[in-house]
Structures are given as C-alpha cells and as structure tokens.
Amino acid sequence: MNTIGRIFRLTSYGESHGAAIGGVIDGCPAGLKIDLEFIQRELDRRKPGQSHITTQRAEGDKVEFLSGIFEGYTMGTPIGFMIKNQDQHSADYNDLKDVYRPSHADYTYDQKYGMRDHRGGGRSSARETIARVVAGAIAKILLSESGIKINGYVSQVGQIRIDKPYQELDLNLTESNIVRCPDPETAKKMIHRIEQAGRDHDTVGGVVSGVITGVPSGWGEPVFNKLHADLGHAMLGINAVKGFEYGSGFAGTELSGSEHNDVFIKKEGHVTTITNHSGGIQGGISNGQDIYWRVAFKPIATLLKEQQTINKEQQQTTINPKGRHDPCVLPRAVPIVEAMAAIILADHLLLSRLSKL
C-alpha cells in the first residue's frame, strides 16, 4: 500500500529518523535523459531551512540514485534511490514515546499496527514526501518531452488569499518570494501572517493551487480513474490535506447549467472552449484545456505550546513539544503538490498509449 500509479509507479519507504527515505520508480520508459541537477533543485524547494518562515532544521536531502540510470539516461529498469537521514535530533522526541499528540497520527498508528517509531513522527512524518519529489521530478522530465508544464503556488494562507483567477497571475513570479505566491502584494501579507503564527507558537493553514498546461485531449480513464479522481487521490494523500476541488469546484455548485457549460468553439484551427469551468477534464478525460485545481491544507498539528492529551495508558496528560517545526506548511507544500500531479500525469501519459488499436 506504499505504491502509487499503475504504469509509472512510485513505491516509497522510510521513516523520519530511520536510516533513509527512498523509493523505487518503476515503469519509466527507457531513453529519457535525466538532469540530476534539476532533481536536486526540486528537492531544495521542499527542504527545511530554506527561509526564515520555514523550520530551521538543516537537512541536506541529497538524493543518491542506485539503479535504473546509465550514462545519463533511463534504461526502462526500476530506478532505486535514497536520501540518507541526518541532523536527527531524535532525543527531542523522547517525551513523545508514550504520548499521543493531538491531531497527529501517533494514536492511529498504534491502533493500526500495535506499535510505531515515535521519533520525528516516524513514517507519518512529511519527510516521507521527499520520495515523492524525486519521483515527481522524473515525471516532470518525462512530461516536458510532451510540452507539459505543472505550476503550483500558494493561493491562501489563513484568511489571506489571492482573489484573482490563475489566468490573471504571472506564475513566473511564484519562486520570487519565500511564500511561493505569484502575487507580490499578497505574498507580503502571507509572510506576515506566518511570522505572526511563529511568534504565537501556533500554526496556520491555507491553499495550494495548481495549473497544468499542455496536456493533449484524450488522457484519463473514464469511470473510477477519471483524470481528476486520480489527481484528487494523489493530493489527498499528501500530509495535512483536507480537501480538493478542480475547475469550478465547490463554487460551481451554485451555478445553473447554462452558466456552467463550456461551449466548444473552433479557434485558430483548434477545438477549444469559451469558458473552462470543466477545469480541462470532461467525463474524466482531458479536453486539451488547462487543468487547474485547489488543495486545502489544515494548520499543522505540532504547536510549540502546552496542550492536553492522553498517553498510551489512556491517562490524561499534557505535552509541550520542542524541536524545530514549520508554523506553516504551505510554501514547502508547493513542490510536493506539483510532484504528485506530475506522477499522476506521467501515469496517464503512458496509459493513453493503450486506448486505441
């Protein structure tokens, strides 16, 4: 149950304070030129300590490829990789061995498995997403061969949000600020909001938006594996995610059908639609328009303040977590959202080779 994808597949492994986080990417076609520096840059976008609004843990997060790439190209064989864990302050977590942090996975892991690695959250740590970013980077390289580009950005932090649709934003500005919001004015407010949460020893949630351009029509499996269903599944598998919507989303439920329908027209020799409430997907299959979606992240559960809870013996107790934690996961979630989208799209790219004679 640690595998995602049917053709392009990632199997992930690793606990936060174990020896390594890693994975195996299976099903990547042979002959793809791999840019190792690009992959490391993607990891650097995810890694802790990249700015003053993220955790100050200094993890190097250097990926080592163990197989599947030869003389710079994929061989069609499985791509094994690992990122060694280091800078682990495991002792910070000793107090948590027998205590269940509120809204964390400590209690549920113990219920499911009868045990857990309590250090740094073990398998439930978002550190596991490193494996996804590596696989996503390779998926991005594969997709870029078909002219497909995936853009994530922070569109909301707490109650501060961008009110413009993505078409009115310059997505090239996303990486120009530390909160990864392409609207510079809103970005400033978001940064202040996160700084305030840090001062309060509290945390704050928000929304990551995503846009994919260049997907041709005809991708997606129309019943259970609709393109947006697989995309949503991947998003909902990211730590702290509480919701997913694409195209018109929840807001679209208030429209009437005559307002919502996307009229087909021919424009410059191509089929297109006047509006795109469909979010680029109709009947679960891409129609050639931009695919866009939004992902809700709850405020992360680790607060650097005292909280009530219970322990393993089901007695009332309090915790007062120490350590180095993000007050807001959003900026670092952007590359993870993009990576998961890339894995799903790469899978459907390959699936699309199978639909016709």
Place this chain on the structure above:
Amino acid sequence: MNTIGRIFRLTSYGESHGAAIGGVIDGCPAGLKIDLEFIQRELDRRKPGQSHITTQRAEGDKVEFLSGIFEGYTMGTPIGFMIKNQDQHSADYNDLKDVYRPSHADYTYDQKYGMRDHRGGGRSSARETIARVVAGAIAKILLSESGIKINGYVSQVGQIRIDKPYQELDLNLTESNIVRCPDPETAKKMIHRIEQAGRDHDTVGGVVSGVITGVPSGWGEPVFNKLHADLGHAMLGINAVKGFEYGSGFAGTELSGSEHNDVFIKKEGHVTTITNHSGGIQGGISNGQDIYWRVAFKPIATLLKEQQTINKEQQQTTINPKGRHDPCVLPRAVPIVEAMAAIILADHLLLSRLSKL
C-alpha cells in the same frame, strides 16, 4: 481501469443503451447473508422516475445475480450481476451522433478512443452507477456486521443550503422527502429550486454530505491510500463531481492550529476527542470518531434548450437536446455517494486484517 478496490473489488461494465449494465464483485468474504430486497431498495433510491423532480424515464432496474451467492449466502467466489437495459429511446440521440454536447464526455471519448457509443451517453452515462449501487449495497451488508452505518444526504441545491452541522440534524428524516434533505424546511426550498430549474429548461448543482458512524480506530493505509484519499478518489469518480472535502475541509484552512487540533480525552472508558475537525481520520487512519465529508456536484450538462457547439468535422453547429433528463442530480446521487463510500470502507475493513502479526 474499470475496477475499484484492492481486496473488495468492483469491476463494472455497460453502456447506457447497450444490452445491460453490470459488474463483478470480487473479494467479498464467504458466509455473508445477502438480503436481496435491501439491494433492490438501494437501486430504487437511485432509479429514475421516482418523483416529479427527477427524470421521468421509467427504468425498472431489476438486478439479476449470476454467481457467487448460494442458498442466500456469499461463497467467497466472484459475484457477477447485471441489470438489463430497457425503455431506451435510442432514437432520441440520433442527432448527437456527430455532435459534441458542451461539458459532456462526447468530445473527449472520441479523442481518447477514436469512437464512442453516442446513444444515451454510452459508457459516460450516469446509468453506469447502477453497478456501483449494487456493489455498495453488498458492502453495506458487510459493514453492518461490524455496526457501521453510512448516511448520505443533500446539504445544498444551488444556493440553498443547510447551515447546521450534521450533529444537529436528524438523519432519519433524509428519506422523508423527495430531495433527500434531512432538514424539512430546507428540503421544501430545495424542491422549489429544482422545480424552477425544470421550468427554465435549465439545471442546478449542489452538495451531498456523508457521515459514517461506527468505524473502529485503525483503518486506512497511511501514505498514498489514506482512508480519506481513497474515499475522495471514489467520490471524484462519480459523474459530475467537482470537489471533495472531509472534516474541517476548505473552511479549516482559515483556522489556526490551536483552534483546529482535536484534543484527546477519555470518556466513559473510551478514547475520544473533544472536537472532530479531523473528520474521524488522522494520518490517513481512522481514530474511532465519525467520518464525515462533502461532495460538490456541478449542474448537469444536458439542458433542454438550444446551445452552440461543434460537430465531428469541427464545424460550428447548435444542439437542442430532447429526451427525459434530471434538472438536478442531487437526490439520486445520495445512494451513489453512499455506495462508493461503502465499497471503500469494505475494502479497508478487509485491509485492516493484514496490518498486524
């Protein structure tokens, strides 16, 4: 790609105007007593023509079981079933053979497969969900052995919504009105809103909410197959769905962590939480609290009015659909939402047998 589930699995088949809709349920344990009347009642909740606010197509939708059940009990062998199609006015669709209806799957099917069965939407018709309701009914029977109950209801139609949380509703009232809204006052307004859409030859969207009670702690696979991720995947695979959120959902993104965290307490000898923003799932694994979620449905795309579009030769044309269509899919979507939730939960019930020595 027409299979959902890993242990409890449904493989679905059928086109709207083909010979039959059906499926195979594989992985249901042996020894489950099957109440055939219950299954038929579930189908009746989904079927067209059940009230004046749904389509007047009179489909019998009687299920025939072909295997897997012997002397009233499941045998552990695959359960094949079918529902014959009838009352097909296929000629109503002749005009649509070479025309792409806006926001339907006509264009995208042709792009993916190079062809399609245009009659009644073919495979993209929501008629396919019959197979899901059958499998969901069997999953509900399996879950009820463990005391688990799944409740769906309509919480929004267009801009009319229930403002109360589910705890303040009497979910036993859901089936007391034709719109399946457990709040009688709101139900009346919703029915008026749907009647109005019908008069306008237009359609209206909305939200179905779901609540599951009785799930023990420890169900769910913590990384890619988080319990809510599988649930969301199943919901997003339902026709016309645009979004999914569980627990605090998108609204929770505005809270701070100290507001959002669910504090563990011991109450009457059991571990519970004071609040339930987590929606019964932490780290992808159930914690024993109620699981609740919301599903956004767009207004359905078939309008009984003239609309612009293009045809197969990519020329501009207009369509003016005839036939018998729902102005609002919400009331009939409730049993489908419940069925998909039941399939996912049944799968995780069985997966939960595998986690410990």
Place this chain on the structure above:
Amino acid sequence: MNTIGRIFRLTSYGESHGAAIGGVIDGCPAGLKIDLEFIQRELDRRKPGQSHITTQRAEGDKVEFLSGIFEGYTMGTPIGFMIKNQDQHSADYNDLKDVYRPSHADYTYDQKYGMRDHRGGGRSSARETIARVVAGAIAKILLSESGIKINGYVSQVGQIRIDKPYQELDLNLTESNIVRCPDPETAKKMIHRIEQAGRDHDTVGGVVSGVITGVPSGWGEPVFNKLHADLGHAMLGINAVKGFEYGSGFAGTELSGSEHNDVFIKKEGHVTTITNHSGGIQGGISNGQDIYWRVAFKPIATLLKEQQTINKEQQQTTINPKGRHDPCVLPRAVPIVEAMAAIILADHLLLSRLSKL
C-alpha cells in the same frame, strides 16, 4: 483474485450450476473488429458433447455480449459477457453435498471458505474456463492484427506420445481428428486409449503442446513477469495442470551449455538463431523465434467407479459418482491452452508499447 492480466485483463465469474458463467474483459483497445462467429467457433471447440470421446453433456454455450462492442467494433470500454448455464442435472450431485471426492477441490473449498456450491463442482468446475475461451478469442483477434498465431495440440495421452518436434508436424491437421493431435497415426492410438479409459470407467492424462509464431522481439518483462513466467502462470491456472515447460524444458537440464546455447546468425536480412532451445524467449523477453511449450494434465479425478473417501463429518465413506464426464480432458483442453496463451500475449503486446520513450 479472479482477474488475470495487467493491461488486457479478464475478470471471470460463475459456478457450474449457477445462473451463468461470464466475465469482463477490460483494457482491450478501441477499434478492433470483432468476428462473433469466430468466438462461437472457439467455444464450440471447448464445449462438451462434441465427439464420442468427450462427455455427452449437451451444453449450448452460446455467448451473449453485454457491453463494449458497438456496430461490430470494440470501443475501449469493458466487454461484459455471459453464457447461461443449462442442461444442469444438479440432482446428480445431491450425494456429493457432504462428501469430499478424492483429488477434487471439495475438501479444500470447504476449508478455505467454510462452504461451497457442491453442484457440478461449483466454481471449481472446468466449466469456468468458458470465460477464458471468450477472452482468449478476443485476444486472438487482437494478436492476429500483428500476424501472431497460436497453435495448441495434444502431444500425449497416457503413455502414447508424438515423438517428433513441432517443426516436423503439420499443425493444420490438428482439427482433422477428434483428439486434436496433428499426427494422424498417433491420433488413432490416442483415441483408442481414451475409449479404453471410458470402458474402464477410468480416466487418462496427457500433454498439450503449444506453439506461437509471429511474436516480434522485445515482448516480456524481464524480472518477475518474464514472458514465459506469465505464460506458465496462465497454464498452471488451468484445471488439472501439473507442470509447464518451454523451449528445451526439463530435457534441456541434461545438456551442457555449449550444446544448449542458441547461436545468433543473420539470415535473409534478419537476426535469427541456429537452434531454438530458448523457446523464443531470452532473459524473459521474446527474441523473434517461435515460442513453444508443453503443459502436463493429470488424469481427471472423477471416476465412474466406487472410491473410498471421507465426508464433512470426517467419517469414512464411499462415493460412486454418476453423471456424464470426460474420460480424458485433453482434446477439450486445447482451446483453453490456446486461450490462456492468447490472453497473456495480448497483455504483453500492450505492455510492449510502454518500454521506450
């Protein structure tokens, strides 16, 4: 666990004396022209009562397609089908309800599931293979588009065997006699052997050989899903099969490497090998040479004579089966062997589209 294949997939259902045997074929590409008469002919090669050396049960075995085929072509959607059961003399089996026939699946089904449909062997009946023959026929049609041909034949019945390699046989003669042996002299002896078994109220085993021509090089997945491993898996999943070998097989274990190696040469502009001990597969991947293999069938377990056994209460008893049974399964096994090979090859045909950029 009733599904075979990863891309081209058959999910099978049905008990011998239930309502129907059937299945769903998922993953067949759109646009394949379906010859329904060919499919029925394949079923007729499998059906009982086709000659005096097979069982005299007169099953019609007419397949009904329920979905996935429109105006004579596959649509890329799942192909549901069923064959209604008829001419069931279920009462013949009343005696067997609580008794375990030797070397049958009665005892093991009860151990696994706690129950079973005892009528006609229920799910363990070879009648289930009807679904495989239907899927295999569609796979054969798909493969024939690429010039691939699958030939099965009976090469051994009891101690009577063809001593010639397949290259010295005229495989067009296979259907010229009722035992499906392409060597007319041996065929006569085999028929006598089967007649004798029938007179003895006994049964006799044997070997089916298979040859596939026209497979291009490059098919197969090199580690766990080697082309021959998938082929062997499919063969071993046929009722009564005890062994599988391909290429030089068990006899090849006695050769030295210098005798066994297949030397590559260039011949008429193509790469070929002087010998073909490899059976057309090297490292799990096809090399363009003929693929050939052998499948061992035990004598079937149903004897029309008294035998000792135990009953459900684990007491000693005897059985004396009645009914209409084959003294030798081999002639009717030929289309099943071919069908399973076709399903595997169709799956690998589609998988081969995924290996390169």
Place this chain on the structure above:
Amino acid sequence: MNTIGRIFRLTSYGESHGAAIGGVIDGCPAGLKIDLEFIQRELDRRKPGQSHITTQRAEGDKVEFLSGIFEGYTMGTPIGFMIKNQDQHSADYNDLKDVYRPSHADYTYDQKYGMRDHRGGGRSSARETIARVVAGAIAKILLSESGIKINGYVSQVGQIRIDKPYQELDLNLTESNIVRCPDPETAKKMIHRIEQAGRDHDTVGGVVSGVITGVPSGWGEPVFNKLHADLGHAMLGINAVKGFEYGSGFAGTELSGSEHNDVFIKKEGHVTTITNHSGGIQGGISNGQDIYWRVAFKPIATLLKEQQTINKEQQQTTINPKGRHDPCVLPRAVPIVEAMAAIILADHLLLSRLSKL
C-alpha cells in the same frame, strides 16, 4: 513490473554493476521479530565464492536495512533495503558492449528498451536475485511463526540425479555438502560433474527440488492464482529456469485416474491422504499435505570459450568471455528457489485471512 506478490510484496531494483541491488518489502505485518543474522546467512548461501565449484568472485553482499524495522521488530511500514555492489570488474565486460552473447538477454534487452547496461549483464544478471533472498528470508521468518518450513535441494546435475522421492531423503543433510544435495553419494558425483564442466570451460544444468511442510489447508486462490500457479510463476521468474512441475508433475500424465487419485482418510484425528500425487494442492488450494515441486535450470549461457554470434550492427563476430563465472548455477540456486517459494507462501498466508466472514 518489478513487483511480486499482492499483499506481501517485493519490489526489486538494481543492476549488476550499478551502485546497489535492493528492494522494498511492503505488506509485511507489524510485530514480527527480525533475526538479522539469519537473513545474512541466507545471503551467504547465495553468494559467489562460497566453494571451489562456484564462481570465485568475492562479493560481500552485506544487506543494509533502511526502514521498516524498529528496535528489532517490523512496524508494518515498508522495509527498504540495499546491498552495495563491489568487486566489480566492469572492464571485463567492455568487449560485450556491442556484442550479443548467445542465449543471454543482451539482444532482447536492446530490442525491448533500445539500450542496456552491458556491464555484468546489467539488470538481467542473476545478481538481482539478492533482493529476492532478502525478502524471502523475511517471509521465512513470518512463515516460521506458523510452523512452516521450506526445503530446497539439488536433485539433478546434468545427467546425475537422485532417484529417491523426498520422503526417503534426510533433508537436514542438504547443507552438509557444497552442491546442496541431501544424498551424500549422489552429491559426490554431482561435484565431479561440475568440476568436469569447469575444466571443459563449459557449463551444466540440473534440477532443484522443493518441499514445504506445515502449510494448513485452505491457502490458495482457486482460479487464476492457484497456489501452485503462483508458485510456478515465481519459479519461472528465476533466471535460467525452463520448467516447473509439482506433485506428480509430467510423470503423472502417464497414470490413470484410479492410480492418481489421493484417497482421503482420517488418521490420528486428522484428515490426510494415503498418497500425495496432488502435491498438497487440490483445486489450487492447499489440503494440508506436503507441497513439493521441481524446477528445471538450463546450463548457464556464459562459456569461457569462443563462440559465434552477431554484434549490434548485426554483423557476424565471435566472443570469448573472460571473467569469473559459475560452471553450474544449481548449488547457489537453492536459496533462491526457497526464497521465491517463501514470498509466495507469505502472500497466501495473508490472503487466507480474507476468505471468510
């Protein structure tokens, strides 16, 4: 396609001369005590250089576990592991970059992927089986909790074979000699035969036999995933394997049904069978008797003598391989056969939890 198993799953990666061979074991239940020394001993049984009749390559083959094990116990999370490659004489293979060795996978890999890592056979090297031995060792630990024991041994080398059934052998003697044959007299002859092959710069094939004791009745999936079908699939996925038979196997095809049937009796309070031609499996499901089988290995293809072949440009050429190679793979194949059997049995152990209510 580099994954085996459905519940207990191994995903393998690695090329012979890449950075590492490794894998991820997913689905192992939590709470299993892991004996690391036992795992290393299993690897030592497989490793080169263990006696004068195996290759003299000195590979350390020390396994490093990267996740999934905490304080000596499995946690239910994926078990990542790797074995670093070392002592690689990659230059020995420079000549083979553009030449296709007869009966190797060089040609077929190039046909499938358009490229390959030629060093030491790359992914097609039997060095990949290290990952299987690690996973198999963990599977053996899991199985031993249920009292199940897996025994492999060499029963044939070239034309030298043990003529006794396994019941007449003392399987505790298997490890008492370097060829892993439990019959000391035959072992000596086998060793001489392998020494002779080495002197001839040639190779020799043979048979590995396997016996599993202690499997309870009721394991196996009765249609496509019969217990013996999955076992055979796993065996046929081992490098150089040409055939698989279980129970009476190919020899059983010559018997009549009345000779072959295994009569059920009650003995010391347990159901058993007088004979065991069924090999412990009936209808694909275990019946509680010993499971036994045989695996045919061809003579390995690497000869230290000149052979004709073709190169990448499809021109005739010769090769004369150097390096350190086994004249006979059989002794080192025993732990691999056992490991693959263990993986399959562990998978079915877990599947058996799902069959009943």
